[in-house]
Amino acid sequence: MLMTDDVTVTSPDVPAQKSTREIYLPPARKKITGGGTPHIVAKEFSIYYGEFEAVKKVSADILSKYVTAIIGPSGCGKSTFLRSINRMNDLIPNSHTTGSIFFDGADIYGRYTDEVLLRKKVGMVFQKPNPFPKSIFDNIAYGPRLHGVNDKKTLADIVERSLKKAALWSEVCDRLDKNALGLSGGQQQRLCVARTLAVEPEVLLLDEPTSALDPKATAKIEDLIQELRGSYTIMIVTHNMQQASRVSDYTMFFYEGMLVEHASTAQLFTNPRDSMTEDYITGRFS
Amino acid sequence: MNLGTRKLLDRSFTSVGIGSIVIMALALMVVLVPIVTNGLGAVFFTGTVEHRKMLLSEFNRGDSRELETAIASSDRYRAKVYEMLSGFESEMAAMTPERQDEYRPKYGQVKTAVQALLGPLPGDPEPMLTRFKYGQTRWEKAEEKLHDLLYETKWDNSDPNAMSKEYFANRSESFAGTSLVKLFPYVRENMSNMLLPEFTVYWGFITDSSVDSHIFGGIWPEIQGTFFLAVGAMLFAFPLGVIAAVYFTEYAKSGFFNSMLRSANSTLAGVPSIVFGMFGLAFFINTLKVSESKSVIAGSLTLAIMILPTIIRAAEEAILAVPKTYREASLSLGSTKWNTIATVILPAALPGILTGGVISLGRAAGETAPIIFTAAVSVGSAIGLADVFSSPTPALSWNIYNLASEHEAAAQIRHVQYGMVLALVSIVLLLNLSAIVLRARISKKLKG
Ligand SMILES: Nc1ncnc2c1ncn2[C@@H]1O[C@H](COP(=O)(O)OP(=O)(O)OP(=O)(O)O)[C@@H](O)[C@H]1O
Ligand SMILES: [Mg+2]
Numbered sequence: 001m002l003m004t005d006d007v008t009v010t011s012p013d014v015p016a017q018k019s020t021r022e023i024y025l026p027p028a029r030k031k032i033t034g035g036g037t038p039h040i041v042a043k044e045f046s047i048y049y050g051e052f053e054a055v056k057k058v059s060a061d062i063l064s065k066y067v068t069a070i071i072g073p074s075g076c077g078k079s080t081f082l083r084s085i086n087r088m089n090d091l092i093p094n095s096h097t098t099g100s101i102f103f104d105g106a107d108i109y110g111r112y113t114d115e116v117l118l119r120k121k122v123g124m125v126f127q128k129p130n131p132f133p134k135s136i137f138d139n140i141a142y143g144p145r146l147h148g149v150n151d152k153k154t155l156a157d158i159v160e161r162s163l164k165k166a167a168l169w170s171e172v173c174d175r176l177d178k179n180a181l182g183l184s185g186g187q188q189q190r191l192c193v194a195r196t197l198a199v200e201p202e203v204l205l206l207d208e209p210t211s212a213l214d215p216k217a218t219a220k221i222e223d224l225i226q227e228l229r230g231s232y233t234i235m236i237v238t239h240n241m242q243q244a245s246r247v248s249d250y251t252m253f254f255y256e257g258m259l260v261e262h263a264s265t266a267q268l269f270t271n272p273r274d275s276m277t278e279d280y281i282t283g284r285f286s
Numbered sequence: 287m288n289l290g291t292r293k294l295l296d297r298s299f300t301s302v303g304i305g306s307i308v309i310m311a312l313a314l315m316v317v318l319v320p321i322v323t324n325g326l327g328a329v330f331f332t333g334t335v336e337h338r339k340m341l342l343s344e345f346n347r348g349d350s351r352e353l354e355t356a357i358a359s360s361d362r363y364r365a366k367v368y369e370m371l372s373g374f375e376s377e378m379a380a381m382t383p384e385r386q387d388e389y390r391p392k393y394g395q396v397k398t399a400v401q402a403l404l405g406p407l408p409g410d411p412e413p414m415l416t417r418f419k420y421g422q423t424r425w426e427k428a429e430e431k432l433h434d435l436l437y438e439t440k441w442d443n444s445d446p447n448a449m450s451k452e453y454f455a456n457r458s459e460s461f462a463g464t465s466l467v468k469l470f471p472y473v474r475e476n477m478s479n480m481l482l483p484e485f486t487v488y489w490g491f492i493t494d495s496s497v498d499s500h501i502f503g504g505i506w507p508e509i510q511g512t513f514f515l516a517v518g519a520m521l522f523a524f525p526l527g528v529i530a531a532v533y534f535t536e537y538a539k540s541g542f543f544n545s546m547l548r549s550a551n552s553t554l555a556g557v558p559s560i561v562f563g564m565f566g567l568a569f570f571i572n573t574l575k576v577s578e579s580k581s582v583i584a585g586s587l588t589l590a591i592m593i594l595p596t597i598i599r600a601a602e603e604a605i606l607a608v609p610k611t612y613r614e615a616s617l618s619l620g621s622t623k624w625n626t627i628a629t630v631i632l633p634a635a636l637p638g639i640l641t642g643g644v645i646s647l648g649r650a651a652g653e654t655a656p657i658i659f660t661a662a663v664s665v666g667s668a669i670g671l672a673d674v675f676s677s678p679t680p681a682l683s684w685n686i687y688n689l690a691s692e693h694e695a696a697a698q699i700r701h702v703q704y705g706m707v708l709a710l711v712s713i714v715l716l717l718n719l720s721a722i723v724l725r726a727r728i729s730k731k732l733k734g
Contacts, residue, residue, distance in 0.1 A: 086618060088614060088617065088618060091613070091614070091617070116620055116621070116622050117620065119617060119618055119619065119620045119621075120619070120620030121620075123618060123619070124614075124618040126611065126614060126615070126618075128611060130609075130612065130614065130615045131615075132612060132615065132630060132634075133612075133633075133634060133732035133733065142619060142629070143619040143620065143621075146619065146620065146621050146625060146629075147620065179731075179732075179733065181732075181733060192615070195615075195619065196618070196619065199619055199620055
């Protein structure tokens, strides 16, 4: 089902450019019911680090239950935009925003917004797996405990359910009390996904979740995203064009802080409107 | 730089490094070896029957039946000595007044020496001070006293151009022709029969309180006082220090006020400890009046102020060393800042924080200057936990100084002093060791 780069290698007589286009065709996917409404809406939204405008006047609708990929060259503001959705940029001193960005109709940067509640609903998985130096069980149970679940049985249920959703249960069910740092990188990253899912968020933000993983672990995470698609609104930052085309329904292309193009993945990869997008996806610059 | 010079430099740097470590190790040996050997002498030594007598009547310890037989046997040999003394006294009474005057001071010296060696003479009134109730309890001290009995210390001033020289004159010569000459060889030959030396293990040195300002007994009040002071200091300084470190690392904005606070903290770390002592007296006792005069609580508070900067520094470093990713992970799960600190940051920083804490505890246990004016007394019994708010306490660090410099019989009780030093060094080393073990344990748990 997954397409790979091998196509270009195995058919050398086909012009490279043409074949590159073909690989990017997204695969057929299951139909999504009950989604498709704007979940996150940005309006003229900018983020500054001091004087520097890292994200420039972005306006976009992110649809619920679909997977949206964010692509663009390094330093174009992908992470900055993603992190602003659950206000992780608050940790960076001197950062501020203008314009607005709404989650379920409420202004994320509004004066009365509770960022702690927001982060509960908008979960995030980071580039490098970052489990706590605690047991596997405690890692998953950390969020639920935080939000008031203390009953042992309920916690055990949540842990099992989350690990199963993250396709990790079979690998770790017999060592839940072992330290999470003993897992492999790919397992750790799925653990982080499970940890985020345990809080039952509505949105899942993934910032280059596979960049630290080998191809096998990457495939597992991608399969996982397919599993979760339709249940969560998912946004994934990636440098891997194939990955974007494989996992996403919509793609946003950022360039130097600006949102250049935002379209369905099939359209963006087969028939980009902007020449810059075309240059980027065909690898003319990166 | 070419390869040859680089290698030469490398090699010479290595040898200088190794050299300095060797020198340090040697210095440590020079310090530790006498401390350990002499300190152990307070517990393991050759004790005399006088030591057993003392233990029985002061601490009610030992087998009284066995002791009675021992005393009876030693008394048989001592009786001869006393007989000779009284024999000489009657001989002296029959002398001409001039000869009496000549012998009386010399005889007085002999009598004192015998008293020091064997304890009060029969028929003497019960001495007021405990130190005079017993003869020499330690064999090596008894040998010194025997020397005092056998020889008179004299100074040779014959050469006016040289420093006068010390020499020993045989006492038996001054009593030539009298009945007392027999006393000296007798005592020398029957020392062990009169004192019954045997190898003694006196664990009571650690658990007994002192008798007659450390002439006899142990150092428990000092150990306990040190423990109270150090633990008390930790009770104040540790929570305060951790809270301050959390404030500095997590809440403080970079501003004038906070940079002032930071430099105040660094300055505090460099203040000499005697200044803290004076401050403790002026502030805790005279101003705040936490107690009427010296007390454990005042000393603990003073020590707490002294170790606070170290604890803050260690905790700050430990907190800053916690990876940023833990914080991000916790916050992204919908944790509040405070919750993140309490459930993720502090547990991950715990090894470093605890190490700083235990090292500070060791420092609090060892410092003398801050407690001189606020908590320490040279002699006293172990205080109860309820008295810490009102009573001062003896403490190892202060008593080591006191015994070495101010005690009237300092030379007599060197073994006690060394014992205290060994106890203090052991406590501090033990604390540091436990810090290392603790750190390793927790780090291992965190790393999985
Ligand atoms: N904490 C910060 N302070 C100041 N500038 C920052 C900070 N973080 C990022 N930037 C700048 O903001 C811009 C966007 O950064 P961002 O991390 O969002 O890029 P990115 O698209 O995620 O890049 P990459 O693909 O390399 O991860 C960059 O120019 C970067 O230098
Ligand atoms: Mg990034």
